[in-house]
Amino acid sequence: xxxxxxFLCAKANNLMAATERRIELFEKCLGLRWRxxxxxxxxLFTHPWVGATICPCLPPPLxxxxxxxxxxxxxxxxxxxxxxMAAPILPMYQAQSVVKMPxxxxxxxxxxxxxxxxxxxPLCAPSRFSLVSGQLPSKIGAYDNAADFAADIPTYAHYxxxxxxxxxxxxxxxxxxxDQLHGYEERLTSDIYPADYGWAVNWDELxxxxxxxxxxSSVLQAGPSVxxxxxxxxxxxxxxxxxxxxxxxRNTPDQPFCLTVSMTHPHDPYTIPAEFYDLxxxxxxxxxxxxxxxxxxxxxxxxxxxxxxLWDKPMTEGDIRRARxxxxxxxxxxxxxxxxxxxxxxxxxxxxxxxxVFSGDHGDMLGERGLWYKMHWFEMAARVPxxxxxxxxxxxxxxxxxVSTIDLLPTFVELAESQxxxxxxxxxxxxxxxxQGACGHDEVIGEYMAEGSKTPLMMIRRGPWKFIYSKDxxxxxxxxxxxxxxxxxxxxxxxxxxxxxxxxxxxxxxWDLPALHQAVLNSQRRRRLVYSALTKGKLTSWxxxxxxxxxxxxxxxxxxxxxxERRARYPKP
Ligand SMILES: [Ca+2]
Numbered sequence: 381x382x383x384x385x386x387f388l389c390a391k392a393n394n395l396m397a398a399t400e401r402r403i404e405l406f407e408k409c410l411g412l413r414w415r416x417x418x419x420x421x422x423x424l425f426t427h428p429w430v431g432a433t434i435c436p437c438l439p440p441p442l443x444x445x446x447x448x449x450x451x452x453x454x455x456x457x458x459x460x461x462x463x464x465m466a467a468p469i470l471p472m473y474q475a476q477s478v479v480k481m482p483x484x485x486x487x488x489x490x491x492x493x494x495x496x497x498x499x500x501x502p503l504c505a506p507s508r509f510s511l512v513s514g515q516l517p518s519k520i521g522a523y524d525n526a527a528d529f530a531a532d533i534p535t536y537a538h539y540x541x542x543x544x545x546x547x548x549x550x551x552x553x554x555x556x557x558x559d560q561l562h563g564y565e566e567r568l569t570s571d572i573y574p575a576d577y578g579w580a581v582n583w584d585e586l587x588x589x590x591x592x593x594x595x596x597s598s599v600l601q602a603g604p605s606v607x608x609x610x611x612x613x614x615x616x617x618x619x620x621x622x623x624x625x626x627x628x629x630r631n632t633p634d635q636p637f638c639l640t641v642s643m644t645h646p647h648d649p650y651t652i653p654a655e656f657y658d659l660x661x662x663x664x665x666x667x668x669x670x671x672x673x674x675x676x677x678x679x680x681x682x683x684x685x686x687x688x689x690l691w692d693k694p695m696t697e698g699d700i701r702r703a704r705x706x707x708x709x710x711x712x713x714x715x716x717x718x719x720x721x722x723x724x725x726x727x728x729x730x731x732x733x734x735x736x737v738f739s740g741d742h743g744d745m746l747g748e749r750g751l752w753y754k755m756h757w758f759e760m761a762a763r764v765p766x767x768x769x770x771x772x773x774x775x776x777x778x779x780x781x782x783v784s785t786i787d788l789l790p791t792f793v794e795l796a797e798s799q800x801x802x803x804x805x806x807x808x809x810x811x812x813x814x815x816q817g818a819c820g821h822d823e824v825i826g827e828y829m830a831e832g833s834k835t836p837l838m839m840i841r842r843g844p845w846k847f848i849y850s851k852d853x854x855x856x857x858x859x860x861x862x863x864x865x866x867x868x869x870x871x872x873x874x875x876x877x878x879x880x881x882x883x884x885x886x887x888x889x890x891w892d893l894p895a896l897h898q899a900v901l902n903s904q905r906r907r908r909l910v911y912s913a914l915t916k917g918k919l920t921s922w923x924x925x926x927x928x929x930x931x932x933x934x935x936x937x938x939x940x941x942x943x944x945e946r947r948a949r950y951p952k953p
Pocket of ligand 1: 741
């Protein structure tokens with residue numbers, strides 16, 4: 381007679397075989413193979429199946445689109461971005477700063493402040509594509525402000541979404557191309573910038589200055605205003621972000637979220653409502669510390685002055701001071717919006733479980749060295765604020781080592797208690813060692829191939845050194861420890877030839893610059909042709925259209941009114 385153990389064993393084997401068949405079917409239906417995925421993914425997808433192998437009542441397979449209940453709640457992540465916010469002038473980076481940012485200053489005091497954080501490219505779209513993907517611009521074709529960002533490049537949003545996070549973007553990300561989501565489940569607003577290829581740079585016609593290039597009107601028309609395009613965008617961005625948080629605690633409180641809130645201020649035009657402009661009526665607005673005459677500019681800066689239409693057109697001190705005051709006011713505006721987000725987090729009981737990260741896409745020269753906007757590797761244009769606020773996890777502190785915003789992807793994945801897929805390309809390195817007070821990396825690689833350049837303009841930042849290289853320009857080598865304002869180019873100094881040669885050898889080993897130059901030209905030519913064709917005939921916009929289902933908003937007769945009021949109220953009565 382068969383033993384009870386044997387009977388149960390046979391029964392279990394049958395169930396396992398049946399389960400295997402169902403898994404195969406599940407895989408076939410969804411076109412995926414969970415057994416080939418990484419350990420973290422397996423945890424996510426096998427959750428209902430692991431129990432199923434010993435349970436005769438198999439639960440139906442969960443579609444990958446459905447949120448899965450988390451065994452342990454991963455921390456929420458609120459990633460806040462500002463556009464064109466120069467780190468060196470902010471109060472958490474400069475003791476004598478007159479810029480008023482009480483909310484961000486509090487986050488800095490309670491958080492970890494990265495004192496030497498850089499963008500991977502000092503321009504909007506290339507910097508952002510690299511930030512979200514953790515890969516350098518040359519690796520993903522992020523050459524300029526109209527570069528196509530391919531839908532198959534994994535972003536931190538893809539990673540966190542796979543881990544069970546709700547992923548959303550409110551505001552700007554300047555994605556170009558037909559995919560406007562790149563892993564975010566939803567975008568709560570449209571983008572302030574066009575999604576098409578219209579802003580492609582043209583190295584075939586270097587002397588032509590396109591009408592869409594920056595010009596000096598942002599500075600010449602600086603001052604207070606009541607309402608602007610940028611205010612329209614950021615007011616909506618913050619409103620939708622706060623609404624997302626209210627919806628989260630009412631509808632999906634058990635699921636972690638990664639909400640990216642990306643404002644366009646303090647980007648030029650330099651104008652802001654009087655409420656913020658007047659914060660500086662009694663302040664002494666400092667003029668640029670080191671103006672450099674146009675005749676003494678480096679080669680790339682000379683090209684930039686022509687690109688921004690400032691060549692041979694001196695500006696008055698009043699123009700410069702008014703523009704800087706407006707910019708400071710815009711920084712205070714961003715701070716006030718951060719204050720609104722923090723209040724909502726607190727009101728919703730989310731403050732303790734949410735890691736807040738603040739950073740940006742590049743800086744602004746603001747008249748320093750006689751330059752404006754970005755597009756160069758000098759500190760004002762390339763250094764960004766970076767603050768990680770999670771006092772229950774990381775002690776407040778300051779990190780002197782140089783890091784990049786491309787380090788955020790592996791950092792976010794590790795904060796979500798997972799690991800990146802080691803088989804996929806990645807240039808970013810996790811900031812966790814720095815956050816935990818251990819020794820982390822101290823290196824930033826930068827690439828620029830857009831407005832004002834005629835060949836790739838590369839940057840290596842390591843230890844005290846910043847090295848800037850372009851095939852056609854004189855090299856620049858600065859020691860930022862002894863020369864933080866980058867006034868002494870050491871590349872021609874006899875004492876520094878060994879350091880220079882080391883960097884030149886590194887550039888040669890790191891990049892195939894002729895091949896990259898050709899790839900940039902090919903991309904520009906492709907996009908010019910495609911864009912020109914797509915502007916003819918029937919137009920189909922790639923701009924993101926946020927969908928609002930009004931049939932499910934407010935009071936509707938298919939929802940019981942008592943029930944509706946109860947569900948909409950937080951906390952529930
Ligand atoms: Ca930007």
